[in-house]
Amino acid sequence: MITNFFEGMGAYVLLMTKVFRRPDRWRLFMRSLVQEIRLLGLDSISIVVILSVFMGAVVTIQTAFQLSDDPLIPTYYIAMATRESITLEFSPTVVSLILAGKVGSNIASSLGTMRVSEQIDALEIMGVNSASFLILPKVVALILFNPVLIIMSLFLGLWGGAMAGDLLGLVPFQESIMGYRLEYIVFENAIYGLIKATAFAFIIGSVSAYSGYSVKGGAVEVGIASTNAVVRSCLAIILANYLLTDLILTS
Amino acid sequence: MIQAKGIEKSFGENQVLKGINVDFIQGQTNLIIGRSGSGKTVLLKIILGLFEPDQGTIHYGDEVLGEMAKVRRKTLRQEIGMVFQGGALFDSMTVAENIRFPLEMFAAMTEHEKDERVNFVMDRVRLEGAADKFPSEISGGMQKRVAIGRAISMNPKYLFCDEPNSGLDPETAIVIDQLIQELTHEFNMTTIVNTHDMNSVLEIGDHVIFVKEGHKVWEGTNSEVLGSTNADVEEYVFKSKLFKQVRQAFRK
Ligand SMILES: Nc1ncnc2c1ncn2[C@@H]1O[C@H](COP(=O)(O)OP(=O)(O)OP(=O)(O)O)[C@@H](O)[C@H]1O
Ligand SMILES: [Mg+2]
Numbered sequence: 273m274i275t276n277f278f279e280g281m282g283a284y285v286l287l288m289t290k291v292f293r294r295p296d297r298w299r300l301f302m303r304s305l306v307q308e309i310r311l312l313g314l315d316s317i318s319i320v321v322i323l324s325v326f327m328g329a330v331v332t333i334q335t336a337f338q339l340s341d342d343p344l345i346p347t348y349y350i351a352m353a354t355r356e357s358i359t360l361e362f363s364p365t366v367v368s369l370i371l372a373g374k375v376g377s378n379i380a381s382s383l384g385t386m387r388v389s390e391q392i393d394a395l396e397i398m399g400v401n402s403a404s405f406l407i408l409p410k411v412v413a414l415i416l417f418n419p420v421l422i423i424m425s426l427f428l429g430l431w432g433g434a435m436a437g438d439l440l441g442l443v444p445f446q447e448s449i450m451g452y453r454l455e456y457i458v459f460e461n462a463i464y465g466l467i468k469a470t471a472f473a474f475i476i477g478s479v480s481a482y483s484g485y486s487v488k489g490g491a492v493e494v495g496i497a498s499t500n501a502v503v504r505s506c507l508a509i510i511l512a513n514y515l516l517t518d519l520i521l522t523s
Numbered sequence: 524m525i526q527a528k529g530i531e532k533s534f535g536e537n538q539v540l541k542g543i544n545v546d547f548i549q550g551q552t553n554l555i556i557g558r559s560g561s562g563k564t565v566l567l568k569i570i571l572g573l574f575e576p577d578q579g580t581i582h583y584g585d586e587v588l589g590e591m592a593k594v595r596r597k598t599l600r601q602e603i604g605m606v607f608q609g610g611a612l613f614d615s616m617t618v619a620e621n622i623r624f625p626l627e628m629f630a631a632m633t634e635h636e637k638d639e640r641v642n643f644v645m646d647r648v649r650l651e652g653a654a655d656k657f658p659s660e661i662s663g664g665m666q667k668r669v670a671i672g673r674a675i676s677m678n679p680k681y682l683f684c685d686e687p688n689s690g691l692d693p694e695t696a697i698v699i700d701q702l703i704q705e706l707t708h709e710f711n712m713t714t715i716v717n718t719h720d721m722n723s724v725l726e727i728g729d730h731v732i733f734v735k736e737g738h739k740v741w742e743g744t745n746s747e748v749l750g751s752t753n754a755d756v757e758e759y760v761f762k763s764k765l766f767k768q769v770r771q772a773f774r775k
Binding site for chain 2: 296297299300385389390391393394396397398399400
């Protein structure tokens with residue numbers, strides 16, 4: 273099992289050295305990039321919207337529940353704590369995990385299908401670097417668009433939190449806004465989330481692509497690869513989240 | 524002309540090719556026929572340079588494949604058209620985009636010239652009216668036409684087909700075979716076709732190569748097949764009652 277893991281890592285790194293090459297034809301690259309942004313990015317907006325609003329609401333309710341025992345804590349502190357949770361962890365990490373499920377399985381199954389139906393061999397025989405041609409647009413699309421999704425999620429999460437706080441009578445809307453603004457440090461709250469968003473985007477794209485691209489066999493193996501893509505991406509995201517949090521907060 | 528000289532290839536213990544010598548003739552359809560598992564696809568992949576042979580050399584004209592510089596290998600790829608067993612069409616692209624793809628990737632042509640070339644090829648493989656359909660929307664026979672169209676769009680010197688008519692009804696299979704032969708003669712290509720279909724052999728076998736257990740056991744033209752007294756050919760060809768009767772009629 274251990275040797276399997278290291279063999280897999282080796283194959284993954286080798287694949288990435290093939291992926292990050294200058295595209296043969298920029299025009300074709302740009303065309304695929306636009307397609308992938310639509311498929312992997314724009315099509316994920318609705319799920320991110322729903323997820324973020326409810327996530328924000330739940331975080332506010334939880335935080336309010338924890339802090340409401342002590343009458344000395346002003347209610348806008350609830351909002352401040354909610355902001356920290358959402359911007360630092362929930363939006364970048366949870367949204368990326370959900371995207372790993374949606375986008376990761378999509379990438380792995382489409383590349384896996386191309387592999388078993390010999391479309392990848394067809395590209396190679398023509399003399400096309402199939403790894404770069406197929407995978408680079410996907411990874412770049414995710415790296416460009418995931419931060420956009422995360423920023424969106426961040427605002428929607430905060431809005432959802434404020435709405436829930438107001439509707440349930442926990443925190444008045446105005447106080448939430450006030451709390452959100454309190455001691456706001458741009459670097460920690462925004463840049464930090466964006467660094468994570470970018471790193472996770474790379475993980476989702478490259479790990480799922482590896483799973484799909486290296487399929488051998490038929491339709492059954494494509495299904496397995498698609499599951500593997502999600503599991504591996506999620507594990508890698510969780511591990512990277514730990515490392516990044518440690519690295520950024522201690523430096 | 525393509526020459527295979529003394530090709531041997533093993534996978535672990537399994538020796539698949541045991542010294543194959545063949546000259547594939549320009550302007551003819553060269554048919555490699557043999558049982559499933561006899562090594563036809565492996566031989567084709569060695570000729571394509573996807574596998575390295577353990578022994579022996581592949582010659583494209585005067586050039587040896589194994590000694591070509593990397594750049595030359597890449598340009599050689601553009602002189603080769605390949606039709607895969609399953610078609611291997613890009614399913615995110617329309618019929619016309621599939622045929623246009625090699626041009627987009629490699630040809631130094633204006634957009635107008637590409638349009639003209641695509642139209643010419645579509646016309647030649649008789650795909651009128653299918654330009655904007657996706658591979659999943661057309662029949663198996665049409666998919667094969669698209670695969671052939673994509674393979675010849677760069678006007679290749681060499682055309683390789685791995686079981687081009689598998690999965691087709693006999694009538695469509697013959698039409699596809701005939702298309703391959705017509706194109707081969709018309710553009711003077713060196714065509715290699717893998718098959719285990721005797722109909723193809725008789726229909727379009729300008730040059731037929733029988734492979735059995737890693738050896739070439741017989742070689743000749745389609746008209747010589749029926750007259751052959753080679754034991755291995757007999758065993759393969761005349762397994763079917765129909766062909767036995769055909770031969771009897773032929774020998775009378
Ligand atoms: N990549 C590979 N690794 C190991 N063994 C292989 C590989 N490719 C082919 N073989 C073996 O080589 C032998 C010949 O296979 P090949 O695919 O060339 O047969 P074929 O004549 O094309 O058969 P079919 O008519 O079924 O396509 C088989 O025993 C197969 O198991
Ligand atoms: Mg085969």
